[in-house]
Every structure is written in structure tokens, then in C-alpha cells.
Amino acid sequence: MTINKWDHLQPLTLSIITGLCLTSAWPSTALTIGLLVAWVPLLLLAHIKGKSFPLLRYIALSLLIWNTGTTWWLWNSTGFGAIAAVVINTTLMCIPWWGFVKMRNYFSEWVSQLALVVFWLTFEYIHLNWSISWPWLTLGNGLSSFSQYIQWYEYTGVAGGSLLIWIINLLVFHCIVSLKQTNRTRAFYFGGSAFFLVTALIGISLQILPEEKVTDKTNQVVVVQPNIDPYQKFESLTTADQVNRLVQLSAKNIDSNTALIIWPETAMSAADWQDNIKGNQYYQPIFQFLAAHPNLQLTSGIETFKQYGTTAATKTARKTNEGIYYDAFNAAVSLKVNQEPVYYNKSKLVPGVETLPSFLRFMAPVFEQFGGSTGGYGTSDTAVVFKDSATQLFTAPIICYESIYGEYVTNYVKSGATMLAIMTNDGWWGNTPGHKQHLSYAKLRAIETRRWVARSANTGISAFINPRGEIVQELGWDKMGALKMNISTNTSLSFYVLYGDYIYKIASVIAALFVVVYFYKKSSHAIHNKTT
Known part of the structure; x- marks a missing residue:
């Protein structure tokens, strides 16, 4: 296809190409390079058709294909939630492009594209x-x-990746436009810049790749994968059976050097008050196991409640028929013999499933009908680190969905975490790309924080990920077992841990300035038209 033939491509074709490029390039495929050119068809469509063209409808189609093609697996958990997620996210993603369409009325193509990026x-x-x-x-x-x-x-965190993808897309777009205009020198400049930028960043990555340190100070960690079907959790196994499976898998895989065991999200599922966990009959095998291994620390997902008496101590507190307020938690607990349980309550909750914002509370019955939560879970105010002074193993208890929040995870590290423990239950989605994508994102947290990641997933994929973001051990989907690894701890703070999402914050300031200038130009233009 020659460059000029781009003019004759139907808008629908260009829209679909963008959607398919974004979809096929998403983890866990091997076509990630497609992200570097995925936006080019839409940029060409905007360039070719001009300002009066109804661009947004084609943008919406591209984004709908992308959202559907990469997150369709949500349907396995909740059909209503899947449709809502795709439709709402597609709509929200149109907003930056809508801003781009508006900016084109008063700014050059270059400036409008810069506005689109920010x-x-x-x-x-x-x-x-x-x-x-x-x-x-x-x-x-x-x-x-x-x-x-x-x-x-x-x-940079993931913001640096998003910025890179946009820069390369714009450089490739201008390279194509320059070739179309037979300006080969300019095309070479844009194409060469894209190649140089990608090559330079790869070179920098290889240069700063941390060396695998050989150290005498390591801690043996075991992650358990019980492989309990979340849809048949209490039909196929009793609560006691589930606890026994977890204890037996742990006992089978530990030795005298094991410092920490990690169980997955909601592994301890006999929901009880937080101040009654040690007396719960179902959990007695756990405490007996820990008593037999006094040097062992257990970090596990757990379902709990907390009472507040007759006062609603939090916005999420629910009220019993007796007038007692309480919160329900999707939590993590740290257990060790002769120590009181330490809790962390999941703070990044899944919208519609675990929480509803105040402006959507009127839809609570609908969300409840389709598997969501009406009252919402309670949360912790801050990230909590589980500290074992004997081993100096300070663990960040990250529960499921929280692991995709880079800046939030840095709060654990700034509070002293020397390793990251991800507890998740991806079994709700079945054997789909969902659990693979979730695992892939965990590698980013390892790189950003330069910490080992120990990932315990109920049905898989459990893994150990080193500070370079490399998976060094994994236990596949739908398998029961455990992994064991000697890991080193790190106390240094990376640039990203110290400064967080500064790229996003800078972009937000620039975006706000663009909006101010846009309305100034718009008002000036309106005044000018009145006077003429």
C-alpha cells in the first residue's frame, strides 16, 4: 500500500485497525510492539478528514473494540459488571479525544496533539x-x-510507559504524513527519532538492570496455591476442609529455614469478628500449626468484621437489627505464635463489586442482584506493613486489585516494606487472559519498587518475581501446590517510590493550562465575531 492510499481508506477501516492493534498488543500476547503504532490510524483519520468530520464516533468504536477485546473475561464473574465496565470505560476514554477535537478548532495540529497526550x-x-x-x-x-x-x-512508573507510547505514535504519524508530502528528509527525522528513542530506552534499561546480588542474608518464603473453585467454595469443600488443605500444603513445603508463608485472598473464609479470630473453631488447626513452628509467620487473606457499638464510626459502617454498627472487610492478617493478629483491610476496592461511590448508591439493588456489594467493604486508612523483627522481613500485604496501583504500592515501601506479598483470587474469571494480565502487571510493581514479589493466587498463577521484574518461579493455572524461594530484602527507595506519579501530575497541570487557554481563545473568537 502506498502512502497516498491512506486517503482512500474508509474511516471505519482505520477505526477498526486501531481497536485491533490495541487489543492484539495487550498482555498476554507477544505483539506488544503494536502499541507503538496503535493510535496512528486514528491520527491519520483526524488529519485526512479535517475539523468538521465526526471523528468521535470512530474513536468510540476503536475504544469499544479495545475494551471488549481485552476485558471480556469479566463476563465470567458478572455479566452486568462486564457490560458496565466496557461501556463506562469506553465513554471515559473518549473524553481526552473529545478535548482533542475541541482544541483543533483554535490550535494547530501539533499543539492539539500535545493537548491530546496530556x-x-x-x-x-x-x-x-x-x-x-x-x-x-x-x-x-x-x-x-x-x-x-x-x-x-x-x-517513571507506568506513566512513563504511557507517555512513550504516545510519543512514538506521534512520531510515526508525522513520518507517514511527511512521506505522503514527499518530504523524505522530514520523514527520516521523525522515523529516526522514534527509532533512536526506543533504542536509547532499551539501552538504558539494560544498563540499569540490577545485578543479581549474592548475599548471605536471605529469607525463605513459601506461597501456597490451594486451587479452590470460588464458585463451588462451600459446595465442594467445607470451611474445615479448606483450612486443612491450606495447613497441609504449608506443612508439606516448609522446613526449618522457612520464615514466611503466604496464603491467597480470603483463604481464611470463616468470617468472624477481628477480636475473635483466635477463638474461632475453624482456625484452631492454623494456630496449632503455628505453635508447632514458633519462628514461622503467616500472612493470609481473611474475611472479617469489626464492631463499633452504637456509633457509625465509618462511612461504610452497617447497622444490625440490634442497632450495632460494624464494618465488613476483605482483609489480610499476620499471624505468629505468642503475638496478637495484625490486620490490614483492603483499601483499593473494586467498583460495583466491593464498593459503590455515593453518587451511585441509588443503583445498589441492581449491583447486588448481579453479584455486587450494596453496603461496600470497610477499608484501612493507610497502608499497613507486617513486620517480623526476628527476620527483618517487612511484608507489604497487597490484596488482589490493589496490585495494579503503582503509587499506592509505594506507600507500603515508604512505610518500611522490604518485600511485596500479593494475595489474590483470580479464579472468578476462569482460565482467560484476565489472570495472565494480572500477573504481568505484578512485574511492574517489582521494577518500580525494586522489591521481590511473592504472589499467592488461589487458582493460579502463583509466582516469585525478582526486583528486575522477571518471573523466576511460577505455579500454573488450576494446579494445587506451593512454591518455595530464598529471597533477599531491600531497604533502599527507588526514584519512583520517592516521587510517585510526578509525570501524571505535571501532565495534569499542563492540561489545565490548555483548558484555560482554550476558553480564552474561544471567548476572544466570539467577541471578534460580534465586532465584525
């Missing part, structure tokens, strides 16, 4: 931090398949 980065930042957060498709997540070449995430 609008998109601002959208990603907001989507990481507001009450209906769903950042699964943050562009920077898409590069997780090639962790060896994105070691610079230690300095």
Missing part, C-alpha cells in the same frame, strides 16, 4: 484515584510483557 495522561491519573477507578487498561501496563526493556519504570 489530556490522556490526566485521564489515566484521575482513573487511578477516583471512586470508580478502573485503571486496568492504563497504556503503560501494556509494556509489562517486556519487563527487561522497561527498567526505567523505576524512575
Whole structure:
């Protein structure tokens, strides 16, 4: 196809190409390079058709294909939730492009494209931090398949990946436009710049790739994968059977050097008050096991409640028929013999499933009918680190969905965490790309924080990930067993841990300035038209 034939491609074709490029490039495929050109067809469509063309409908189609093609597996958990996630996320993703369409009325193509980039980065930042957060498709997540070449995430986080993808797309777009205009020198400049940037970042990654340190100070960690079907959790196994399976798998895989065992999200499922866990009859085998191994620390997912008396101590507190307020938690607990349980309550909750923002509370009965939560879970105010002074193993208890929030995870590290423990239950989605994507994102947290990641997934994939973002051990999907690894701890703080999502924050300021200038130009234009 010659360059000029781009003019004759139907808008629908270009829209579909973008959607398919974004979908096929997403983890866990080997086509990640497609992200570097995925936006080019839409940029060409905007360039060819001009300002009056109804661009947004084709943008919406591209984004709908992308969202559907990469997160369709949500249907296995909740059909209503899957449709809502795809439709809402597609709509929200259109907002930066809508801003681009508006900017083109008063700014040059170059300036409008710069506005598009900062609008998109601002959208990603907001989507990481507001009450209906769903950042699964943050562009920077898409590069997780090639962790060896994105070691610079230690300095930028995923925002740097999103920015890179946009820069390369724009350079490739201008290269194509320059070729179309037979300006080969300019095309060479743009194409060469794209090649140089990618090559330079790969070179930097290989240069800063941490060396595998050989140290005498390591801690043996065991992660358990019980492989309990979440849809048949209490039909196929009793609560006692589930606890016994976890204890037996642990006992079979530990030795005298084991310092820490990690069980998956909600592994301890006999929901009880937090101050009654040690007396719960179902958990007695756990405490007996720990008593037999006094040097062992257990970190596990757990379902719990907490009473507040007759006062609603939190916004999420529920009220019993007797007038007692309480919270329900999807939590993590640290257990060790002769020590009181330490809890962390999941703080990044799944919208519609675990929490509802206040402006959607009127839809609570609908969400409850389709498997969601009406009252919502309670949360911890801050990230809690489980500390074992004997081993100096300070663990960040990260529960499921929380592992896709880079800046949030840095709060654990700044509070002293020397390793990351991810407890998750991806069995709700079945054997689909969902659990593979979730595992791939965990590699980014290892790079950003330069910490080992120990990942315990109920049905898989459990894994150990080193600070380079490399999976060094894994236990596959739908398997029962455990992994054991001697890991070193790290107390240093990376640039990203110290400064977080600074790229997003800078982009948000620039985006705000663009909006101010846009309205100034718009008002000036309106005044000018009145006077003429």
C-alpha cells in the first residue's frame, strides 16, 4: 500500500485497525510492539478528514473494540459488571479525544496533539484515584510483557510507559504524513527519532538492570496455591476442609529455614469478628500449626468484621437489627505464635463489586442482584506493613486489585516494606487472559519498587518475581501446590517510590493550562465575531 492510499481508506477501516492493534498488543500476547503504532490510524483519520468530520464516533468504536477485546473475561464473574465496565470505560476514554477535537478548532495540529497526550495522561491519573477507578487498561501496563526493556519504570512508573507510547505514535504519524508530502528528509527525522528513542530506552534499561546480588542474608518464603473453585467454595469443600488443605500444603513445603508463608485472598473464609479470630473453631488447626513452628509467620487473606457499638464510626459502617454498627472487610492478617493478629483491610476496592461511590448508591439493588456489594467493604486508612523483627522481613500485604496501583504500592515501601506479598483470587474469571494480565502487571510493581514479589493466587498463577521484574518461579493455572524461594530484602527507595506519579501530575497541570487557554481563545473568537 502506498502512502497516498491512506486517503482512500474508509474511516471505519482505520477505526477498526486501531481497536485491533490495541487489543492484539495487550498482555498476554507477544505483539506488544503494536502499541507503538496503535493510535496512528486514528491520527491519520483526524488529519485526512479535517475539523468538521465526526471523528468521535470512530474513536468510540476503536475504544469499544479495545475494551471488549481485552476485558471480556469479566463476563465470567458478572455479566452486568462486564457490560458496565466496557461501556463506562469506553465513554471515559473518549473524553481526552473529545478535548482533542475541541482544541483543533483554535490550535494547530501539533499543539492539539500535545493537548491530546496530556489530556490522556490526566485521564489515566484521575482513573487511578477516583471512586470508580478502573485503571486496568492504563497504556503503560501494556509494556509489562517486556519487563527487561522497561527498567526505567523505576524512575517513571507506568506513566512513563504511557507517555512513550504516545510519543512514538506521534512520531510515526508525522513520518507517514511527511512521506505522503514527499518530504523524505522530514520523514527520516521523525522515523529516526522514534527509532533512536526506543533504542536509547532499551539501552538504558539494560544498563540499569540490577545485578543479581549474592548475599548471605536471605529469607525463605513459601506461597501456597490451594486451587479452590470460588464458585463451588462451600459446595465442594467445607470451611474445615479448606483450612486443612491450606495447613497441609504449608506443612508439606516448609522446613526449618522457612520464615514466611503466604496464603491467597480470603483463604481464611470463616468470617468472624477481628477480636475473635483466635477463638474461632475453624482456625484452631492454623494456630496449632503455628505453635508447632514458633519462628514461622503467616500472612493470609481473611474475611472479617469489626464492631463499633452504637456509633457509625465509618462511612461504610452497617447497622444490625440490634442497632450495632460494624464494618465488613476483605482483609489480610499476620499471624505468629505468642503475638496478637495484625490486620490490614483492603483499601483499593473494586467498583460495583466491593464498593459503590455515593453518587451511585441509588443503583445498589441492581449491583447486588448481579453479584455486587450494596453496603461496600470497610477499608484501612493507610497502608499497613507486617513486620517480623526476628527476620527483618517487612511484608507489604497487597490484596488482589490493589496490585495494579503503582503509587499506592509505594506507600507500603515508604512505610518500611522490604518485600511485596500479593494475595489474590483470580479464579472468578476462569482460565482467560484476565489472570495472565494480572500477573504481568505484578512485574511492574517489582521494577518500580525494586522489591521481590511473592504472589499467592488461589487458582493460579502463583509466582516469585525478582526486583528486575522477571518471573523466576511460577505455579500454573488450576494446579494445587506451593512454591518455595530464598529471597533477599531491600531497604533502599527507588526514584519512583520517592516521587510517585510526578509525570501524571505535571501532565495534569499542563492540561489545565490548555483548558484555560482554550476558553480564552474561544471567548476572544466570539467577541471578534460580534465586532465584525
